[in-house]
Amino acid sequence: MATLKEIAADLGVSHTVVSCVASGRMGTTRVSEATRQAILARIEQVGFQPNRLALALKGGKKGYVGVFLHKHGTYGSEMNEEFITAISDSLAERSLGLWLRFFTCEKEFLQACSTRLLQEIDGLVLAGIPHPELFGKLRSLQESGLPIVCAFPQAKTAPEIPNVGVDLEHQGWLAGNHLIECGCRRIARFHCHPSRQIGFLRSLESAGVPCHEALMRVVNGFTYEDGLIAIDELVRSDMKFDAVSADSDALASAVVHYMLRKGYSSENLPKIVGNDDSPIAQHCAVRLTSVTSEIRLRAHSVVKLLFEIGDKKNVESIAIRPKLVVRESTDPSLTGSWFRG
């Protein structure tokens, strides 16, 4: 790899002028068109790229973005992988590297996020599960000039730190509204996200469908196991229900499998809607209708915001609008040929 000095020596000019021409930042330096062309040609010819390390040491761009992720989503949802991939691709487009670190507690974060970090990255992304105890640290990093963007489902950071979330209320609303349109009137809910529940209740209300308190069930978590517990309790309660809206695909998948195993045929299943539109929805014995969490789109927005902050623009938290993906768990006509007849 050629250095500035080598190019300068080859051309019989100073490395100063080569540097200025290469960077395009001429400052007070002037150069004749002839030598400028010669330098440009040479740069092209040897494929010169300034040494990143030297740039960074000089106080310029580091060429890296740090991503700190507290893994979220249930096992098998691939939400973390999707997020990382999308961030990575987005950064690669801009010739930036991705510096990745997983953490699960304040200590791990602080350890990885040493003062040294500031020397090595141009921006910081924090995602997955929010840690309010870290806001102080984040604020101080931000104040020292580091662009920071969070990607939590819901903006729970200090308001000064922009967050790319998902419209949780609308997720709940989409699920509820879809089931109502399917003709369901006794919809059970397995929920652990208050905002989603608000949206769900709003869908009932605006359609004039009564809400049966006993069908609204708060679950402990988003896992398949949590789903089995919830559906078992519901079935044993002898409450009638014609649909289940669950806060994750794993929960919803557990409902389908539980009922199939208890002898319900797939035709007699209640309508079921999951959340996240993860692989779990597609690998379910009855493919699940699900509401997206827009992971890819959010990841791309995160990188976009990071750049806007770098450009001194004023950025604010945003909530991406989710979509409904309809599959056979609410629409029998979508049952694949394998499972017909």
Added chain:
Amino acid sequence: MATLKEIAADLGVSHTVVSCVASGRMGTTRVSEATRQAILARIEQVGFQPNRLALALKGGKKGYVGVFLHKHGTYGSEMNEEFITAISDSLAERSLGLWLRFFTCEKEFLQACSTRLLQEIDGLVLAGIPHPELFGKLRSLQESGLPIVCAFPQAKTAPEIPNVGVDLEHQGWLAGNHLIECGCRRIARFHCHPSRQIGFLRSLESAGVPCHEALMRVVNGFTYEDGLIAIDELVRSDMKFDAVSADSDALASAVVHYMLRKGYSSENLPKIVGNDDSPIAQHCAVRLTSVTSEIRLRAHSVVKLLFEIGDKKNVESIAIRPKLVVRESTDPSLTGSWFRG
């Protein structure tokens, strides 16, 4: 963050001596015990850490390992996430950063793997799906002094580049042997990994169980959809079978779901074994017995080998031994309470 210079100024010594004491590499430099202690105390007190950028520019350690991953495994298997997480944790333990890049073709790899890369990383990991067309490039990187370790299931790289794989033959053998021990005698195979098939056939042979050619089915890929196609063909062929061993959990899961949907009760299902022990196995309507691919262990080995190469040790390719994880798809006694009765 204090610099060498500042510490030197505070103590009224030269930064040379501070540098030597800090690094522990005294070279030809001597220092009195008194000033050594003073310097050490000061370093401790201000928590001095040498600037990574300066170190790297000087030609020392960069503090990063580059990971290039061509994503593998079926959607939902979480194999990539598990690999990345394990690599990241393993590197973090050694205070190294993880530089991550996904690629899908030679062009993307070469683009990301520019000469600049060499300035920025201490080691390279290549994983997922092997690209034989890249071996030349890898060899030349290796010859220029960059430690490289691959993590493909099967060593397919140039023999000079160490690979951390999994013992594919043993995977096939474990599945076959387990089904034979379960009493199965007409075992169908959905396979696309020749080595695994060899191991499977060996298990039949050593148990004296006949192999029925018509039950050995090569599938196009590892996906759920591939599994539906394969089991549909098998069922329509009217061949009798009492077990299915499949080369992925998605394939195996499709078998379970297909048969349940066709009206088989979970008690009448053939015995089924998947591969990879991924979340898909645990989210299947009948939880799947599966053979591990030891992703975490392999990732840790990769980092270990990378360090050994750095230490000029002679390292060779290894194949990690897989394990069998038994669940209800081959052992009815493991059926969870939810699904009993």
Added chain:
DNA sequence: CTGAAAGCGCTTACAG
């Protein structure tokens, strides 16, 4: 129009 010089934070021969 062009280049010598200082400096980013470090390391390491080398000279006192």
Added chain:
DNA sequence: CTGAAAGCGCTTACAG
């Protein structure tokens, strides 16, 4: 025992 000096590859005032 200790420090001045050169240098890693760059940038950017500043002086000619």
